[in-house]
Each structure stands twice: as C-alpha cells, then as structure tokens.
Amino acid sequence: MFKHIRFLAAIFLFAATGSAHAGTVNAAIAANFTKVADALAVDFKASTGHDLVPSYGATGALYTQITQGAPFDVFLSADDKRTGTAIKEGFGVDGTEFTYAVGKVVLYSPTIDVTDGAAVLAANSFQHIAIADPKAAPYGAAGMAVLDTLGLAEAVAPKIVTGENITQTLQFVDTGNAELGFVALSQVIGKPATQTWLPPQEDYPAIRQNAVLLKVGEANDAARAFLDFLKSPDAVAVIKAAGYEVE
Amino acid sequence: MLTLAQVWPSISLTASLALVTTVLLLLIGTPIAWWLARTNTRWREPIAALVAMPLVLPPTVIGFYLLIAFGPNGPGGALAALWGARTLAFSFEGLVIGSVLYSLPFMVQPIRVAFEAIGEDPIEAAATLGASRRQTFFRVAIPLARSGLFTGTILTFAHTVGEFGVVLMIGGNIPGKTKVLSILIYDFVEHGEWISAHWLSLGMVIFAFVVVSATMVVDRRFGRLTG
Numbered sequence: 001m002f003k004h005i006r007f008l009a010a011i012f013l014f015a016a017t018g019s020a021h022a023g024t025v026n027a028a029i030a031a032n033f034t035k036v037a038d039a040l041a042v043d044f045k046a047s048t049g050h051d052l053v054p055s056y057g058a059t060g061a062l063y064t065q066i067t068q069g070a071p072f073d074v075f076l077s078a079d080d081k082r083t084g085t086a087i088k089e090g091f092g093v094d095g096t097e098f099t100y101a102v103g104k105v106v107l108y109s110p111t112i113d114v115t116d117g118a119a120v121l122a123a124n125s126f127q128h129i130a131i132a133d134p135k136a137a138p139y140g141a142a143g144m145a146v147l148d149t150l151g152l153a154e155a156v157a158p159k160i161v162t163g164e165n166i167t168q169t170l171q172f173v174d175t176g177n178a179e180l181g182f183v184a185l186s187q188v189i190g191k192p193a194t195q196t197w198l199p200p201q202e203d204y205p206a207i208r209q210n211a212v213l214l215k216v217g218e219a220n221d222a223a224r225a226f227l228d229f230l231k232s233p234d235a236v237a238v239i240k241a242a243g244y245e246v247e
Numbered sequence: 248m249l250t251l252a253q254v255w256p257s258i259s260l261t262a263s264l265a266l267v268t269t270v271l272l273l274l275i276g277t278p279i280a281w282w283l284a285r286t287n288t289r290w291r292e293p294i295a296a297l298v299a300m301p302l303v304l305p306p307t308v309i310g311f312y313l314l315i316a317f318g319p320n321g322p323g324g325a326l327a328a329l330w331g332a333r334t335l336a337f338s339f340e341g342l343v344i345g346s347v348l349y350s351l352p353f354m355v356q357p358i359r360v361a362f363e364a365i366g367e368d369p370i371e372a373a374a375t376l377g378a379s380r381r382q383t384f385f386r387v388a389i390p391l392a393r394s395g396l397f398t399g400t401i402l403t404f405a406h407t408v409g410e411f412g413v414v415l416m417i418g419g420n421i422p423g424k425t426k427v428l429s430i431l432i433y434d435f436v437e438h439g440e441w442i443s444a445h446w447l448s449l450g451m452v453i454f455a456f457v458v459v460s461a462t463m464v465v466d467r468r469f470g471r472l473t474g
Contacts, residue, residue, distance in 0.1 A: 060437040127333050133420070136437040161337045161419030164437075172419065176318040177336040 023050045023222025026071055028062040030078030030209065031165045032103060032139060032184040036242040037076070043238065044229050050222040058165035060136035066091050066214065073217025074226060076100060076209065078166075079138040083210040096213035100230045101244035103207035105142035107197040108173060108188045109180035117197025120180070121152050129156060130172035130181030132163045138207050139166045143182030145204035186243035209244075249443040256423040257431040264339070264427060265407040268346040269354075272403050275347065276354035277396070281384065283355070284362035295359075299352045306349065306412025313345050313417050337419035342427075345413045353402040361395020362388060394469030398462055405458045409451070 029037050034056050041052035055062070059078040066072055066086065075092070077083045080099065086092035107117040114120050121129075132140030140162070147153040161177075163169030166184050173181040188196055211230060217223035229235055236246045283295050301309060314336055317323030323335035323344075335341040365388060373383040389396070411429040418425035420434070428447065435444035 058437065060439070064436060064439070128337055128419070130419070133434070133437065135434075161421060164415060164420070164433075168416075171314065172336070175314050175336075176320055176324075177314060177334040178419075179333070 023220060023225070024053055025050060025073050025217070025220065025222045025226045026053050027055065027074045027076060027226070028066060028070065028072040029054045029056050029076040030059045030062070031056050031167045032078055032186060033076055033101070033209070034167065036101075036186060036239055036244070039238055039242070040230070040235055043234060044226060047234070048222070048225050048229065050225055052226060056167075058133070058136050059138065060133075061165075071216060072214055073220050073223035074211060075214055076211045078103065078207070078209050080208040080210040083212040086212055086214065090215070092212040092214055093218050096227065097210055098227075098231070099208045099247050100211045101209045101239050101246060103139065103142075103209055103244055104185040104198060104201075105139050105146065105182055105204060105207065106185045106188060107143075107146075107180060107199065108170075108183050108191070108195060110174065110191075110195055111176070112179055113194045114180060114197040115194050117199065118150055120197075121147070121150060121156065124152070124155055124159075126179040127159060128161050128172075128178035129159050130161050130163055130169045130178035130183075132166045132169045132182070137163075137165055138209075139182065139184050140169070142204040142207055146182070146199045149199075149203040184243070189243040208247075249446050253443075254428075254431065254447065257426055257428045260339075260423060260426065261408055261428040264342055264346060265404045267343050268350055268407045269400055269404045271343070271347050272350060272354040273396070273400060276351065276399065276403075277358055277389075280355045280358035280395075280399075281362055281388065283359045298355050301349050302352050306410075307416060309345070309349055310413045310416025313341075313348075313413065317341055317344075317417060336417045337421060337425060339424060341417055342414060342425055345417055346407045346410060349410060349413050350403045350406050353406045354399040357398040357402065358392060358395040361392035361398075364395075365391045394466060397465060397469070401458060401462045401465075405455065408454070 027037070037052070037054050037056075041054065044050060044052050055072065057065075059082055062075065063077070063082045063086065066075060067089065075083060075086060083092060083097045087094055087097060107114050107121070112120060112126065131143040134140040134144045144153065147156055161172060163172055163181075166187065169181050170183045170187050172178040173183070185196075185198065211227060213223060213227060239246055279298065283291060283298070313323075315321055317327075317335035319333050323341070324333060327333060327335045327338075332338065335344065369387050369391060370383060373387045378386065409429060410427070411433070414425065414427055414430055415433070418427070418430065420426050420430055426434075428451065432444055432447045432451070435441070435447065
C-alpha cells in the first residue's frame with residue numbers, strides 16, 4: 001500500500017520536475033526583433049529544452065493586449081517606456097527590466113543609391129517615403145527625429161506614408177510602392193552598402209529595447225530562464241550579428 | 248478630447264470612398280449579376296465563385312496582392328504612370344479599386360438573387376409584347392429586382408465604411424487621403440487614446456445598427472409589395 005503511494009508520489013514529482021524542465025514561454029515581441037527571436041528560440045530550446053512561443057506585433061498594440069490580460073510571460077518591447085509603464089501599472093514584475101538590445105534606424109532603398117542618405121533626403125526627389133507610425137513604433141519616432149535633425153521634416157511630410165509597424169514599413173519599400181523608408185538595421189542587414197544609410201546615432205534618441213517579466217509569467221521558471229538566456233554571451237553574439245548593439 | 252476637426256477629414260473621406268465604390272459597383276455589379284442569373288454556360292459557377300471569393304479571403308491576402316499589383320512593377324504602376332505617379336498604393340484611386348474588389352460580392356449576390364427570383368415568365372411576356380432586350384432589362388428586370396438593388400447598395404456602402412484590412416495594407420495612413428474612419432479608430436487604440444476610440448466606435452456601432460435595421464425594414468416592405 002505505502003509502496004504504491006510512494007510510487008505515485010515519485011511519478012508526480014517526476015512529472016512536476018519534468019514540466020519545469022520543458023517549459024513554455026509565451027513572449028510578446030516587438031516586430032523588429034522577429035528574425036533574431038526566431039533564431040534565439042532555436043538556441044534557447046537547444047540550451048534549456050524550453051519552448052519559446054513568440055507573438056510579434058507593434059509595441060503599442062502588444063502593450064494594449066497585455067493590459068487586457070493577454071497570456072504573455074515576458075514582454076520584449078521596442079522601447080524603454082512601455083516596460084517601465086508595465087511595472088508601474090502592475091503588469092510587469094519590479095526589478096526584472098533590462099535593455100536586451102539597442103536598435104539602429106536605417107534609411108533603406110532597393111532602387112535609389114542612398115550612400116549619402118542625408119543628400120538624398122534633402123534632394124527630395126522621390127514620391128513616397130515609408131516610416132512606421134511614430135506614435136506607436138520607436139523606429140518610426142527615430143526616423144522622424146532624423147528628419148527633424150536634418151531640418152527636412154516639413155519638406156518631406158506630404159510624401160510620408162505610415163506603416164502600422166516596422167514590418168509593414170519594409171513591405172511598402174520592398175514592393176516598390178515607396179522608393180525608400182526608415183526601417184530597422186536588423187531588417188536589412190546584409191544588403192549592399194548603396195542601399196542603406198545609417199544616420200549618426202546623435203541624430204535620434206537611442207532606441208533602447210527593454211524586456212520585462214510579466215506578472216503572468218512570475219511563477220514560470222522557463223520565462224525567467226529566457227530572460228537570463230537573453231543576457232548570455234551566446235545570445236548577445238546572435239543579437240549583435242543581427243544589427244543591434246548590446247550595452 | 249475628440250474634436251470635429253480631428254475626425255472630419257476621416258469622416259468625409261470614408262463617406263466619399265463608400266459613395267464612389269457603391270456607384271461604381273452598381274454599374275459593374277448589375278450586369279455581372281444579370282449575366283450570372285441568365286447564362287447557361289458551364290463557366291457560370293466558377294465565375295460566381297470568383298465573384299464571391301472576397302467574402303472568404305482574408306483582407307490581408309487581397310491587400311498584399313494589391314500592394315504588389317499597384318507597385319511600379321505591376322499593372323497599377325503602369326496605370327499610375329498616366330498621371331505621373333509611381334504607384335496606385337497610398338492614393339484614393341487605389342482605395343477605390345481595393346474597395347470595389349473587396350465589396351463586389353456584397354453588390355452582386357443580392358441583385359443576382361433578385362434577378363433569379365423574377366423567373367422566365369415576365370421576361371418572355373415582355374418579349375412577346377415586342378420589347379427589345381434592352382427594354383426588357385430596364386423596364387421589366389430592373390424594377391422587379393429593385394429590392395435586390397437596394398439591399399446591394401446599402402450593404403456595399405456599409406461594408407465599405409467598415410472596411411479595414413485592405414485599407415491598412417495599401418493605404419499608408421495618410422490624413423485626408425487614405426486615413427479612413429476604421430484606421431483612425433485603430434490609431435487611437437494603438438496610441439492609447441481610448442476615450443477617442445470609444446466615442447468613434449460608438450458612432451460606428453450606431454451607424455451599423457441603423458443601416459442593418461433599415462435594410463431589414465425595407466426588405467420586408469419590398470417583400471410585401473412584390474411577394
């Protein structure tokens with residue numbers, strides 16, 4: 001009789017530890033981090049056995065979903081504001097926020113030589129320039145800041161087409177509907193040098209992308225493991241190779 | 248707080264888009280519906296299915312292919328070149344084309360059903376009395392199918408007002424040009440301006456309720472008159 005109970009207890013214990021070993025992390029991830037996160041998910045699985053289930057979207061949209069009870073364990077924002085807001089409003093866990101990547105905005109055009117991007121913008125001889133919604137997407141705000149710094153915001157304004165997020169913005173340019181656009185370096189890494197122009201960092205506020213553990217994932221060991229993994233040298237190398245800086 | 252100046256460009260743009268789309272679809276959809284109702288070819292059902300496809304296809308699919316077709320390498324780019332533009336995307340004309348495609352079944356289906364409900368008898372009677380095919384169409388078929396025409400018109404207008412996905416994909420969110428009401432509401436939600444989103448959404452809910460009720464009431468009246 002006792003033997004049986006001990007046996008059952010052993011099974012339960014095994015099942016419990018087993019599930020802790022092969023956990024699942026539901027992550028809300030900013031759209032610009034799509035490719036990297038897919039690569040990181042594979043490495044994360046290999047090194048910890050946990051599964052990363054990413055949901056990509058515009059940071060603003062993701063945060064709205066989080067405030068409405070979306071089942072996300074961690075939040076990888078494209079900015080350093082909404083993670084702080086998440087903690088303040090009681091959706092994030094205090095003390096878990098950190099910068100996982102610093103994004104770089106880039107002017108990209110498959111058809112125009114933008115080696116000297118500032119000159120191309122000043123010449124203003126294009127019909128459409130795609131920028132992500134500056135109110136919802138930090139790369140959009142960065143693009144607008146670059147135009148402001150160059151004193152071109154007003155001249156270019158009538159030609160701006162707004163992408164809902166950074167992915168759609170790239171789509172506008174890649175389908176040729178807009179000749180050029182401000183996107184994330186990570187989206188166009190490896191393109192020929194003539195197709196991209198990196199504005200100087202001092203022309204726009206740094207795009208610090210912060211991550212935070214959410215209350216939903218507070219008890220999820222896999223979620224904490226993923227945040228630790230993001231800081232590991234392996235992950236940092238992947239993130240850097242993808243076109244981000246890491247502090 | 249929401250001001251009229253903030254929403255008016257979107258309201259008038261949405262109304263113009265719905266109006267132009269509805270008029271164009273009345274002109275395009277009615278002959279298609281007539282043909283579908285009268286023809287005996289074996290192509291009838293495949294073509295009817297093609298017309299009905301936008302009901303089932305996600306707006307993202309339509310929007311994505313329109314984005315490619317509208318670009319400088321597609322037919323849309325060639326058309327846009329006529330007035331010196333590179334692309335049909337991000338323009339009112341582009342939205343009209345997208346809306347006509349997307350709302351096509353909402354116009355064609357009700358009219359086709361109404362045409363089919365007429366039956367052979369009135370058409371043959373008109374022919375016996377010496378009416379030309381043209382006269383038969385305008386003086387017999389159209390008046391008898393008016394309930395279908397009305398329903399199609401209302402549904403098309405309302406559906407275009409409520410259109411979102413296709414416009415999001417091809418519009419580029421330009422104030423006064425492609426930022427329609429549904430996109431404006433989406434923006435408010437994205438930017439955390441929920442109070443404005445609530446007010447506009449409430450307006451849309453009331454609009455939808457009025458339109459659907461009106462269609463039902465009129466449908467019943469027509470039903471009594473013709474049935």
